Amino acid sequence: GQQLNQSPQSMFIQEGEDVSMNCTSSSIFNTWLWYKQDPGEGPVLLIALYKAGELTSNGRLTAQFGITRKDSFLNISASIPSDVGIYFCAGLRTALIFGKGTTLSVSS
Amino acid sequence: KAGVTQTPRYLIKTRGQQVTLSCSPISGHRSVSWYQQTPGQGLQFLFEYFSETQRNKGNFPGRFSGRQFSNSRSEMNVSTLELGDSALYLCASSLGASGNYEQYFGPGTRLTVT
Numbered sequence: 001g002q003q004l005n006q007s008p009q010s011m012f013i014q015e016g017e018d019v020s021m022n023c024t025s026s027s028i029f030n031t032w033l034w035y036k037q038d039p040g041e042g043p044v045l046l047i048a049l050y051k052a053g054e055l056t057s058n059g060r061l062t063a064q065f066g067i068t069r070k071d072s073f074l075n076i077s078a079s080i081p082s083d084v085g086i087y088f089c090a091g092l093r094t095a096l097i098f099g100k101g102t103t104l105s106v107s108s
Numbered sequence: 109k110a111g112v113t114q115t116p117r118y119l120i121k122t123r124g125q126q127v128t129l130s131c132s133p134i135s136g137h138r139s140v141s142w143y144q145q146t147p148g149q150g151l152q153f154l155f156e157y158f159s160e161t162q163r164n165k166g167n168f169p170g171r172f173s174g175r176q177f178s179n180s181r182s183e184m185n186v187s188t189l190e191l192g193d194s195a196l197y198l199c200a201s202s203l204g205a206s207g208n209y210e211q212y213f214g215p216g217t218r219l220t221v222t
Contacts, residue, residue, distance in 0.1 A: 031209050042112070042198050042213035043151075088151065092209050095164050096141070098151035 006089050006099030014107055019076040021087060021102045029091030032072040034063050037086045037101075046087075047074070079106050110135065112201050112214035120220045126187040129217045131199035133180050139163070139204030140182040141211060142174060145196040154197075157182055158204045186219075194221045 006023045013019060023032070031050055035043035047058050049065035049072060056063055062075045072089055086101040113132045121127050133140050141164075142154040153166040157176035174184040180201075186193055196218050200211035 033210065035213075040215075042200075042215045045210055045212060048210045090151075095153040095156060095166065096143075096211060097153070098143075100150045 004089060004091055004097055004099040006102055008102060009100070010103040010105070012105045012107070013079055015080060017079055019079055019083070019104060020073065021089075022071060022073045023089035023091070023099045024071040025091060025097075026070065027091075027093070028069040029093060029097075030069070031092035032063070032065050033090040033092065033096065034061075034072070034074050035088045035090065037088065039085075043088055076104075079104075081106050081108050112199060112212055114197075114199055114214040114217050116217060117215065118218045118220075120222060121189050122222055123189055123191060125189050126185065127189060127219060128183055128185045129197055129199075129219075131182045131184075131201075131214060133182070133199075133201030134212055137201035137203055137212075138180055139202045140176055140180065141200045141202070142182070142184050143198045143200065144168070145198055145216070146194075151198070154184065189221045191221050194219060 004023050004025050033048050034046045037043040047056050047063040052069045053067045054065040060077045064073045084106050086103050088101045089099040090096045115130045139158045141156040143151050145151045155174050156164040160176045171187045176182045196216045198213050198216045200213045202211045
C-alpha cells in the first residue's frame with residue numbers, strides 16, 4: 001500500500017534549537033496534515049496544507065507543502081521542553097496515510 | 109466546544125471475544141474515521157463513516173466493522189479477537205465537507221487482548 005517516509009525517526013536536541021523534519025512519498029497528495037502526539041493521548045492537529053508550495057505557520061511551527069505534491073516539511077523554531085513528543089505527517093487521497101513519526105526529545 | 113470523546117479508555121479482553129468501542133465526534137462534524145495504532149505498523153486507517161454510510165474502508169479483515177448513528181456518533185466492533193488486535197484505537201472527526209479535511213482525534217481506546 002501507500003507509504004509515507006518520514007525522517008528523521010528521532011531527534012535529540014537542546015532547548016532553543018531549531019528542528020526540521022520531512023515526509024516524502026512516491027504518490028501525489030492533495031492535502032498534508034501535521035500532528036503531534038503525547039504519550040497516552042490522541043494526535044493533535046498542528047497544521048493543515050492544501051496547496052502545492054503553500055507555507056503555513058502556527059506559532060513557532062512552520063510547514064510547507066512541497067511543489068511536487070509528494071513531500072512536506074515541518075520546522076519548529078526555538079524549541080522548548082513541551083515540544084517533546086511524536087510528530088506525524090499525514091497525506092490525504094481518499095483516506096489519511098500516516099508517516100511512522102519523528103520522536104523529538106528536548107533537553108533543557 | 110467539546111472535543112472528540114471515546115469510551116471506554118481502556119479495555120482488556122480475551123482472545124475469541126468481541127468488543128465494541130464508541131466515539132462521539134465534535135458537535136457539527138458528520139464524518140468519523142477510525143484508526144488502529146500499534147508500535148510496529150503505526151497509524152493505519154480502518155474506515156470512515158459519513159451520514160451513517162461507510163464512505164471508505166482500509167485494508168483490514170471483516171472482523172472489523174463499524175456503524176454511524178443519525179447523531180453522528182460511531183461505534184466500531186471487532187469480533188473473534190486475536191492477540192494482534194491489541195492496539196490503541198483512535199477515532200477522528202471532521203466536517204466531512206469537500207475542501208476541509210482536517211481530522212481531530214479523540215484520546216483513543218487502549219485495547220489489550222490476552
